[in-house]
Amino acid sequence: MEQFNFPKCQKCKTGDLVPLSDFGSQGAPITYKAWVCTNPDCGFNLKIRNGDVYINEPIMSGALHSSRSR
Secondary structure, three states: OOOOOOOEOOOOOOOEEEEEEEEOOOOOEEEEEEEEEOOOOOOOEEEEEOOEEEEOOOOOOHHHOOOOOO
């Protein structure tokens, strides 16, 4: 298995920043759409949406999200 070294979070200095990917509205993959801190007490996140960068948006549980049928 491949090992990655992720950068340390500059906000809390204890968690790592890990990349998250997503799919666009047309289904194209968007690699590294967001970076989030692995420390749940920190909550730092950096997201790209429509070419704009958003920092520290509220994080919501994905448990309430209903998946789309394809």
